[in-house]
Amino acid sequence: MTSGRRGGRKTGKPDAPKVTNFGDHAVIVPKNLLRKAWARNSAEGLPDPVADAERALAALSGEFAGWMDSECERLDTARKAVRAKGFDAETRQALYHAAHDIKGEAATFGFPRAATAAASLCRLIERTTDTRRIPLTLVDQHVDAVRAIVREHGTTRAEIVADALTARLREIVDAFLKSENGGRLPDDDEVLSPPTVPRADGP
Template identity: 55%
Template sequence: MRMTDDSSSVAVFADHEVIKPPNDLRKAISTAPPAEDDDPVARAEKALADLSSEFSNWMDLECERLDAARHAIKKSGLTPKAKDALFHAAHDIKGEAATFGYPAVASAADSLCRLVEYTPDVTRLPVTLIDQHVDAVRAIIREYGRSDAADLARMLTQRLREVTDDFLAVENSARPDVLDLIQAPSLIPQP
């Protein structure tokens, strides 16, 4: 083994050479002593707790955004822009529901996402079914304080999912690969 002038080494063998470059990165790292009371999970939980008073307001804003997307569709029709706005509003609610303290609303928002995503011809999206989904999301959030809210949300979203699946099965009858996706169980935990 021979050393080069930059502290790398080269091992020479009969049919090859192995070059080991210098390890200068060790000099660039400094280690700080661990803080005895620093728990990143506890800090994150505290930050969420500090923000939790805002969750209800944020969910109300998300519902207003979803409702505005629905009204834009009624006003201007199912344009690609309006379809995207509706999908993104529903998708955001689906993703934020548990964090904001409304896990039961995720299923209704998921059903609306599926309706928008898997309808092959956007002009055939039934506005009445969109209305039912948006109204369900808004009602679940509005009535979340009730003791039976989770049961009502489960019954409501189960029926929405059934109607949506029936519609999507007909619309995608010529697309067996999509039918498999539609008929798969929901990944959203049921309340």
């Protein structure tokens, strides 16, 4: 017999998620089945998949800088195409994909600040209704920032300079997007969560 109960208590099934009900929402916490698998593998003397993955990454780490250089060249080529032809469907896609790949890969390759700069460029392209209105100097600032962060990685004060660069890029993109959207940001930055203070006129 299943002894399922509500309101945050277990349903009786060993792998069922924990559900806690509140007035206007519920919080669901799934069981961590991977933890059991890792514990069982360890107890049985089987390989640890996490350790195996870390060793594989360590073996490849010497090639990460070369891969990032290649990605930066691809981004620069896309930037040059935008400068030569302007923004159209082809150049927009090439620039966005090059930036998006760096956004997704750079942190794994050990260049998290390059990922942040690339993410800013992706956001600029995604959130601008007409990309033809994006100033080419703003594209240049992003591409040059990504390349500089990769080039100077590991040098003295590189992280401090990279943090300053990415913070400034965020400010510039915010200012541009606001100017294009009547003083408001056209993304989810302004609606992260519902207000916690009740309205004066009731719920």
